[in-house]
Amino acid sequence: MQLPDPSSTRHPGPAPYLRIATEEAFAPPEMLEIYRRILSGANVDPGFRGLMGFYMSSPSERAQHIMRCLTDMDALRLKHMDDCGVDMQVLALTSPGVQVMDKATAVSFARIANDYLADAIRRHPTRFAGMIAVAPQDPQAAAKEIERGVSQLGMNAVVINSHTQGEYLSDTKFWDIFAAAEAHDAPIYLHPNSLPPGMYEPFMEAGLDGAIYGFGVETGLHALRIITAGVFDRFPKLRLILGHMGEALPFWAYRLDYMHRATVKSQRYDSVKPLRRQPSDYLRENVYITNSGVAWEPAIKFSQDFLGADRVLYAMDYPYQHAVDEVIALDGMTMSPEHKKRFFQTNAETVFKIPPR
Structure with missing residues (x-):
């Protein structure tokens, strides 16, 4: 497998579709100040310290680039989008968002972050769309938000x-x-977080706690917990979005179905009960995936074949992954024009209710 060259100075050319990137991060400067206060306190979560503690203090070129880009909602971000041929970003509060905060602060700042994002969208209505940040610490407040x-x-x-x-x-x-979320027809993008304490150490000691592997393992686990808990049986119209090629779950689908049946039959766990459908059915019917961070044609085509071409969306994962050559590689995929336009544009317009241009 040949990876795109992130150092390339080439630029994507015009395309017969819009390129809508659907997992792009931002951070209000005020949130970083809250993070600094948390990091200066006692008993800091090790995953949070290892992730945001590093990026907020490291002099490395990568860390400085990420922190600079996260907080820019105007000229720099728009320039990077233009350089990559990205017409629109669907923006989300960077991980861990408000979820590392105490309940009162999280509920309050979720509103602030959403207003901050809405203001940026008003300034650039043809370039930005957004996702609503909520504080799960207070589920009722999250529902209201x-x-x-x-x-x-x-x-x-x-x-x-x-x-x-x-x-x-x-x-x-x-x-x-x-x-x-179901009542308002608003899909939930389940985005990675740093690993919780019970998972962190074995991954961290091998340098595998972050996006290289740990993020996908933990977020895939979370999505599976949602499926096996019967959430989609209770909320059949709920939609979930998973990044990074569905955190690999489409590639596990056969084994998930087989072993879920076997586990239910064994009666080994009280937490594993029969579902109305197979795990793979919920993936096909309730889940969308984006290719964020995975500019790899075989994986995209497999996922389109498994989930349907209307359930696989383009994303870049800006600014954590910002590579012009990835866009060029994806433009060059051997794919029907209809499926390519769905991938880059129309699926995003449908899922995020972006008015067509």
Whole structure:
């Protein structure tokens, strides 16, 4: 497999479709100040310290680039988009968002972050769309913020950065969030977070705790917990979005189905009960995936074949992954013009309710 060259100075040419990137991060400067206060305190979560503690303090070129780009919502971001031929970004509050904060701060700052994003969208309405940040620490407040985000701010999706201080949405105490998302037809983008304490050490000691592997393992686990807890049986119209080629779950589908049947039959776990459908059915019918961070034609084509061409979306993962040559490589995929336009443009317009141009 030949990887695109991130150092290339080439630029993507015109295309018969818009390139809408659907997992692009931002951070209000005020949120970074809250992070600094958390990092200066006692008993800091090791995953948070290892991830944001590093990026916020490292002099490395990569860390400086990421922090500079996260906080820019105007000239620099737009220039990078133009350089890559990206017409629009669907923006989400960077991980861990408000989920590392105490409950009161998280609820308050989620509103601030959403207003901050809505203001950027008003400044650049043809370049930005957004996802609603919520505080799972208070599920009822999160449900109200989803309603406000859809009805008042014009955003049509929700971002949740995987676990919230080690707790997962498969716990029924969080299900008011699912009810609100389903009621407002707002898909939930389940985005990676740094690993919780119970998972962190074995990954960290091998340097595998971040995007290289740990993020996908933990977020894939979270999505599976949601499926096996019966969330989609309770909320059949709920939609979930997973990045990074579905955190590899489409590639596990056969074994997930087989072993879920076997586990239910064995009666080994009280937590594993029969579902109305197979795990792979929920992936096909309730889940969309983006290719964020995976500019690899075979994986994209497999996922289109498995999920359907209308369920696989383009994403770059800016600014954590910002490579012009990846766009050029994806433009060059051997794919029907109809499927390529769905991948880059029309699927995003449908999922995020972006008015066609």
